[in-house]
Amino acid sequence: MIEAAIRPFRPDDAPWLVERHATLYARDEGFDATFGPLVAGILDDFTAEHDPACEAGWIAHAGDLRLGSIFCVRQSRGIAKLRLFLLVPEARGRGLGQRLLETCTGFARERGYRGMALWTHESHRAACALYSRNGWRLVGSQPVRSFGCDLVEQSWEIAFR
Template identity: 40%
Template sequence: MNTGLPPDPSGFTLRAPQPGDMGQIVSGQARLYAQEYGWDWTFEALVAEITAQFIRNFQPGHERCWVAERDGQVVGSVFVVRQNAETAKLRMLYVDRSARGLGLGRHLVAHALAFARGANYRRMELWTNDVLVSARRIYEAEGFRLVEEDHHHSFGKDLVGQVWALDW
C-alpha cells in the first residue's frame, strides 16, 4: 500500500513518546541550539513549556508526536498540535547532529503532514527563525510559504521569526 510517505531513512524507528523521551527532546534541543546558534538557556524554557503543554493538553486524534530513535537513542522528533478546527501547528522539528543529512527531517515533516491531512485539518502553520536554514529548506520543499516575519530578541540573540503556512 502506498502511504504517500517517503521510505524510512535507514536505521531509524519512528514511534510514539515513552516516559523520559520528552525530557531528552527538551535537553537535546537546548544543547543543540546553544552549540550551533549560541542560544541561551531561555530557549530551553520555551521548549519545556511547549512540551509540557503538549503533555497536559494532548488531544488524541488531533495531535501527535513522533520520536525518532536509532540504536536506542532519541535522535529526532516532531509534534503536531491543534491550533483550531481547521489549522494544525507543526512544532519542535528536531534532528540530532548524529542523524543529519540522512533525510530524517524530511521524513518527520512528511509524517506530520500526512497526519494533519488525515485529521481533516485544512492548513498547517509553523513558527521558526530565519537562521534555521536546513529546516526552512524542508518546509519550502513541502510547499510551505512564508506568511509573516518579525524581528525579535530572544534566547540571547537578535533574530527574525517567521511564520510559514501550507494550505490544502
C-alpha cells in the same frame, strides 16, 4: 548508524528533548538559558492536555538512540501547528527530516486539518529549504530579540488540497 525508525512520543522522551533543544540551540544559535524551560513547558502542556484524536508527537530513533522529534498540535479548528522539529546533527542529511515532516503533515491531513502553520528562525536554512520543497510558503518575517539573540522570526504555512 542503523536504520532510523519513527515512533510515537512518550512522556519519558521529554527530558531528552528539553536537553537536546537547550544544548544544541545554545551551541549552534547562541540561545540563552530561557530556551530549555520554554521547550519543557511546551512538552508539559502537550503531555497533560493534548487530544490524541487530533494531536501527536513522534520521535526518530535508531534502536535506543533518539535522533529527533516533531509534533502536530491544534492551532485552531482547521489549522494544525508543527512544533519541536529537531534532528541531532549526526542524523541530518539522510532524509530523516523529510520522513518526520511527512509523518506530521500526513497525520494532520488524516485528521481533517485544512492546513498547518509553523514558527521558526531564518537561521534554520536547511529546515526552511525543506519546508519550501514540500509546499510550505513563508508568510511573515520580522527581526526580534529572543532567547538572548537578535533573530529573524519566520512564519510558514501550508494549505492542504
